Amino acid sequence: MKEQKTAIITGAGQGIGxxxxxxxxxxxxxxxxxxxxxxxxxxxxxxxxxxxxxxxCIAMVGDSGExxxxxxxxxxxxxxxxxxxxxxxxxxxxxxxxxxxxxxDDFMKVMQVNLAGTFFLAQAAAxxxxxxxxxGSLLFMSSVTGHQAHKNLAAYSMSKAAxxxxxxxxxxxxxxxxxxxxxxxxxATLTERTxxxxxxxxxxxxxxxxxxxxxxxxxxxxxxxxxxxxxxxITGQSLVIDGGWTSVxxxxx
Numbered sequence: 001m002k003e004q005k006t007a008i009i010t011g012a013g014q015g016i017g018x019x020x021x022x023x024x025x026x027x028x029x030x031x032x033x034x035x036x037x038x039x040x041x042x043x044x045x046x047x048x049x050x051x052x053x054x055x056x057c058i059a060m061v062g063d064s065g066e067x068x069x070x071x072x073x074x075x076x077x078x079x080x081x082x083x084x085x086x087x088x089x090x091x092x093x094x095x096x097x098x099x100x101x102x103x104x105d106d107f108m109k110v111m112q113v114n115l116a117g118t119f120f121l122a123q124a125a126a127x128x129x130x131x132x133x134x135x136g137s138l139l140f141m142s143s144v145t146g147h148q149a150h151k152n153l154a155a156y157s158m159s160k161a162a163x164x165x166x167x168x169x170x171x172x173x174x175x176x177x178x179x180x181x182x183x184x185x186x187x188a189t190l191t192e193r194t195x196x197x198x199x200x201x202x203x204x205x206x207x208x209x210x211x212x213x214x215x216x217x218x219x220x221x222x223x224x225x226x227x228x229x230x231x232x233x234i235t236g237q238s239l240v241i242d243g244g245w246t247s248v249x250x251x252x253x
Contacts, residue, residue, distance in 0.1 A: 004056070006030040006081040007227065008073065010064040010121065011091030013040025015191035016141075019220035020088055021057065022048055027224070030081045031057040034064055034073060034091070056081075064091040065117035074124040083132050086227040087125040088139045089118040092159075096152040107155045114159035119166060122181070126174055135178030137227040140167055142185040144242045148249045160185070164238045171236035180235035182226045187242025188213035188252075203252050209244030 007024050011017045013035030021031045025048050033048075035041035041059035049055045060076060062069035077084055092114045095106040122138050129136035145153050146160030163183055170181045188194070188204035190213050195201070204213040222241055225231055240246055 004028060004030055005085040006032070006077060006083055007086035007088065008032045008034065008077055008084060008121075008125065009088045009090055010034045010117070011036075011141075012088075013037055013044050015193065016186065016189065016216045016219045016223075017088070017090040018044050018047070019216040020090065020223045022051065023217075023220050023224045024086075024227075025052050025055045025057055027228075029086070032060050032073070032077050032081070033057055034060045034062065036061070036063050036091075063113075063117075064089075064121060065113035067116075067120050070117070070121050070124055074121075074128055078128060084125050084128050084136065085134075086137045086139070087121060088141070088223060088227065089121050090141045091117060092141055094153070094156050097155070098152060099154045102155060110155045110159055114156070115162055118163055122166075122170065126170075126177070126179055129179055130177050135180075135232075137231075138167075138170070138174075138179065138181040139223055139227050140164075140181070140183040142183040142238055144185050144187040144240060144246050146185055146238075147240065147246050151251065151253055167238065168236045175235065178232075180232060182231075182234060182236070183238040184219065184222055184226065185238050185240045185242070186214060186219045187240070187245045189219055190215055204245075207245065207250040207252060208242070209248060212243065214241060214243060 007029050009021050012021045012033040033044050038061040041061050045059045060073050140163045142163050143160040145157040167181045167183045
């Protein structure tokens, strides 16, 4: 009998992370749903369990940018499910601000969550995968703003570009252990957060060559492929999912 695989997904209480979790559970993967918001994490588990009769998913509530919680989450996953095969470092924060007046505290928070959280989760998970001896997959959440300059997002954009370089560097570190590492770089995507802007969908439909922003399913389907056995020979790559926006890059402002 084929062993059931296990995935950790951070920032999965809603939006893209929740959709990735839903698709993985549908494929028979055991999933740890992490979110800093306990209500969102628990509601996400309930949502998936209602959709999938045989779902095996649990919530782990905590800040994925904190090293102590990362260790707790990895250890807890191994204790509950027996191992780790996939990690999707989806959690991230966006703090807009003009470069000339950008606050130090905002800068450090963006780096803590987006960079340190991803780096040390990848480190902890990779060490666990090496102990297991069967390889695994790491996937980082970048952004089109890691490829194209975007107003008021200097700190966020540099954090996302750095994640893509991290994935390339880890090819050197982890390929011998049969661990592949990739990033996806979503463009404008319809989520609970972006739909809070009443002009968002119309604006990005106008300036996106494919005529609409992405849905969470557009992003999640690509993520699920990149952590699947079908993508085992893809590593160190970044896949842009933006309906063609980075090819022309018109500003939404």
